[in-house]
Amino acid sequence: MQVPAPFEYERATSVDHAIGLLERLGGSARLVAGGHSLLPMMKLRLANFEYLIDINDLRDELGYLDVRTDEIRIGALTRHRELLESDELAAAFPIFRDAEKVIADPVVRNWGTLGGSLCQADPSEDLSAVCTTLDGRCVIRGQSGERVVPMTEFHRGPYETAVGDDEILIEIRFPVRPRGGSAFEKVERRAGDWAVVSAGAAVWLLDDGRIADARVGLAAVGPNTTALPEISAALTGREPSEELYDEAGRLAAQGCRPESDMRGSEEYKRHLAGELTKRALRRSVERARERG
């Protein structure tokens, strides 16, 4: 039987209360939301804490999807299921629905959260790749106020984030730009598994059809989900074409840092990184064009 080592359970009644508890308990405490990553790690004794602070009662403060014309703000306690089902979110960023369809399974998605996924900082985590692709900004709150950290600086290594011991991730913000399209591609060994490799792409077009900006985020091919700035640089200002997607795929295959493991060899993962990048870019451009 797998059970976590003993800990004290606390339930936060507000974000401020949670921060107060974290201030007092420091690194011996950890926030728990869905718990679908944290509890398995605690069962395996890969993570041990003296206190768990349950934030599931903070839905009023942290469970929301705020869709504005120039920005989308998502509360950290928003559950996978809500991200999957939101038509507004899918209209602005179809990459979310693509990804949520293949993250874990419907029952897990009922309970797991966006903030928990990002704070787990698993190198194979799909939503982290989505947020990296979309240039998400993470709002972190502590006793002294809020700070905003871009996704590219949010993860500090496997299972490590920019969130301090006495801080809480409260929101992720995504800039909405005109003529955009996005998509997510994943290869997994079986339904609901972690990615062998997954790739997100987002493209924004100029009025003349050339690429104003493009971003790619890869999961499971390095210590953290990777944004590959060299791909953005190579695509900006260019006319979308199969040759261009090939070029981006080559850059992805070269630029990522996969390791051979039970999910596949390094060579196979580089192949996937290239192929999935191409597919995601192709679909992103199609979607951007459909939106006109």
Next chain:
Amino acid sequence: MQVSMTVNGEEVTREIEGRLLLVHFLRDVLGLTGTHWGCDTSNCGTCVVWLDGRPVKSCTVLAAMAGGHEVRTVEGLAQNGELDPVQRGFMECHGLQCGFCTPGMMMTARALLNENPDPSPDEIREAISGQICRCTGYATIVRSVRWAAAYEADQRADADQPAEPAATTGGAP
């Protein structure tokens, strides 16, 4: 610590350890062994119960987290001594062999039908994709859920039929 929750409509309060998982609370503390405990890693889904009406994997939820919430287990499916149509479907269509995955499958199936009364086979397969059955190959499970959907559609159709006014029986024009 003390935890209180509603389980199958009944208020329960118990003294527990913070680390106690919901599945063990249900089985070992309350004696509700209908909920099975399988892989322990949220992969197999035999431990699925409802938390506030939504299926969750109870091996990966702390009992303490369910405090103040409403839990429903397979023991709470039958109403007033009548098996739920999902349970009947599993009987009619051979939806189980060894029965280990069955409680979780039925809880997910019931939740699916509550939201989508006429799911396609693909929708059923998607709904149970986080649950593992090693006996049936899933075909009979899908058939069982379809049976329940059809049965409930019939029930609804019957309920919609206006009752025949007594005065017209036998003498209708």
